[in-house]
Amino acid sequence: MRHTISVLVENKFGVLARIAGLFSARGYNITSLAVSETLDSAISYMTIVVEAEDEKILEQIKKQLNKLIDVITVTDFTKKEHVERELILAKVNYSSKDKSKLESLLNKYVAKIIKHKTDTAIIEAVGEREQIRQLLEGLRQFGVKELIRTGKIAMTSQ
C-alpha cells in the first residue's frame, strides 16, 4: 500500500541522510520525496511517499522517525483528511496542426504550455495523482519525450 508521510525536521545538514537511512536500512525504496523550508527557516517539511507491503514495518519506521532527535513531528496522511498535489513538466512533440487538440486536452486539467519550439512544447501541470495519471495518458498520443515530477506534497485539511 502507498503511504504519504510528512516529517517536520530541523533544517540542518545530515537530517535528510538520517531519514533516508531508516528506509534504506530496511530495503524500502522511497517513491518520492519533496523537501523545503517552512515559514520558519529553522524547520524543513518533507513529504515522503513510500510503497509498503508490510504495514508492521512501516509502523516501525514511523516510530523510528519519531525517535530521531532532529525530527519534530511525523504525520501519516493515509487515514487523515488532506489535500495533495504534484507538479510535472512534460516535453511533448508539437506541431501547429496539433495545437487545438493539445489545448483542448490541457483545458481539462490545471495544465498549460509554458514554452514551445518548432517541434516541441513544455507543459506544466499541477494535480492529484489520478489527474496527473490521466493527463499523461492523454499526452501519449503526442509523444512524451521527457517527464519530470516534483513528487507529491501534502497538507492536512484541519
Add this chain to the structure above:
Amino acid sequence: MTGAEILIESLKREGVEVMFGYPGGSVLPIFDKLYDAKLKFILTRHEQAAAHAADGYARATGKVGVCLATSGPGATNLTTGIANAYMDSIPIVAITGQVKTFLIGNDAFQEADITGVTRSITKHNYLVKDTKDLARIVREAFYIASTGRPGPVLIDIPVDVQQKDIEFIWPEEVEIRGYNPTCFGHPGQIKKAAKFISQSKKPIMYVGGGIITSGAHRQLKALAEKIKAPVTMTLMGLGGFPGTHPLCLGMLGMHGTAYANHAIMEADLIIAVGARFDDRVTGRLDTFAPHAKVVHIDIDPTSISKNVRVDVPIVGDAKNILGKLLEEIQKAPDTSDWLKTIDSWKKKYPLKYEEKGKIKPQYVIEQIYEITKGDAIITTEVGQNQMWACQWYKYTHPRTFISSGGLGTMGFGFPAAMGAKIGCPDKTVFDIAGDGSIQMNIQELATCVCNKIHVKVAILNNGYLGMVRQWQEIFYKKRYSFTTLYNPDFVKLAESYGAAGIRVNKKEEVRPAIKKAISTDNAVFIDFHIEPEENVYPMVPAGEAINRMIGGMA
C-alpha cells in the same frame, strides 16, 4: 578559550572524571590541553578498547562513559565499541578529531566521514562546524546519551574548531524540541495492566536491561513479591533481580534455564519490563508463549509490538511505572499452584554438569562466585564463557554483570573490566574470558599495568572458539572448520607485560588460584585449562521453540 579548552571545561561541567582514548594528529590541540587538565585520562593500546572501557565504566557506575580518538582510523576503530553500546543502550560520549573544516570531503590524510559511518550505530551524532556551537553540543550530547533510552553519542570536532579562540558561554539549559522521552506511563494502561495481573493465574515477569538502566530493582523485587510471580531475566537484566531469590528463574532463552523457558511458554501473563523480545529470547516467534497476554513496559516505543503482539503497551520509565503498578494492584493473584509447578520444573531440570575429565568451566565460575561471595563485578567476553557466566554465577546486585548482549562483541570483556574497575576501584573485577576472545584485546595488559588497573582475567582455555565449535559439533557433523586455536603461553605473556600469570591444570588448583589472583596486587591472567569439548547446555537450536531444548533436558 580555544575549542579544545571549551571541550575540556564542558566535560568537567558535565561531571566527567575519566576519559579513555588514544592520541593522533587531529586531536593534538585537545591532548595539549589534557596535559595539564585535572581530568584523569587512560591511554589504552587500541581505540576499540577505549570505547569498550568507557562502556564498561558506564555500566558499572551508571554515569556517562567518555572516549576520545583521532580522525580516520582512530575514529573507525571506535565503531565496534560504539555499536556495542548502541545495541545495549549504554550511555557513552565518543569524541573524535576531524580534519580541518576546509579539508573535509577532500580525501585528506586520516579523513573518514565518521558521522556518516556511525549514523546507524549512534543515538545521535554531531559534526561541529563552528567553535561557538561546541559547548552547547557537548551539553546536548550528554543529555541525549543519558536520558530516555540511553545510547552512544558521537561528537566529531575538526582541528581548526579545536584551535579557534572564542568566548566561552555555557548554556544553562538544554532545549531540543524533537527530543522529549516519555517517562511516566499512561495511567489508564497501568490500571489495565494491574487488572490483568490480578486476574492472572500463571504470571511471569520477564525483565531486561531497562531494570538496571532505570534503577528499578527495588520496585521489581517488591512487585514480584507482592504478586508472587516468578522472575526471569534476559542477559542484560542479570543482577536486576537477586539470583538467590526463591522467585528467580535465572536467564531465559537459547541458553536459559529449562524452568525459565517452560515457565514463559506456559504462562498466561507476561509482564515484560525493559526487555525487547530478542530472537535469542523468544526462539521461534510463532510458537512463543501461546497462552500469554503481554504487558510490555519500555521507555522506547519502537521496542513495543516490534516482535510480539502486545496487549497492554506502556511507554515510560520502568522505575516510575513499577512504582505506580505497586500502588494500583489491590488484589494479588493466587499463584500457589503455578509456583508449585515451577518448583517441580526446578527440581526436574536443574542446571547441571558432569564432574569428570579435565577442569569443568562451570566449576571454575561457581568457585569464583563462592570465593567472591557474589560481590564481584563480572564482565565476560562472548561465547561459551559468557553463557557459563550467566548460568553459574548468581548476580544479586544491579551493575555487577557486564556483558555484550545485543552485538555479541568478542574482545569486550577485558577493556570493559578496566572501565568497571576504574569506576568501582574497591570492587574485585573479574573478566570471564575464552582463549579466543581474550586475544581480541589482549594488548590492554599494558594499560592495566601502567595504570595499576588490577583486573583479574579467568581464561577458560579450551583451545577452541568454543561456541562456534559447539555448533559445528551439533549442526555441522563435527567439521571443526577454523575453530581450533593455536595459543600463546598466557602466563608468560602476562608476565612479559609486567602482569601476573597463573596456570591451572587440575581441579584442586582452581580455588587456590582464584584466591591468589584476588590477593595479588596486580592484573592477573589465570589460564584454566578446561575440558576442551565441554558444551553449554541447555541449548535451543536457532529457529526452534524455546521449550525444545537439547542437552539432557526435556
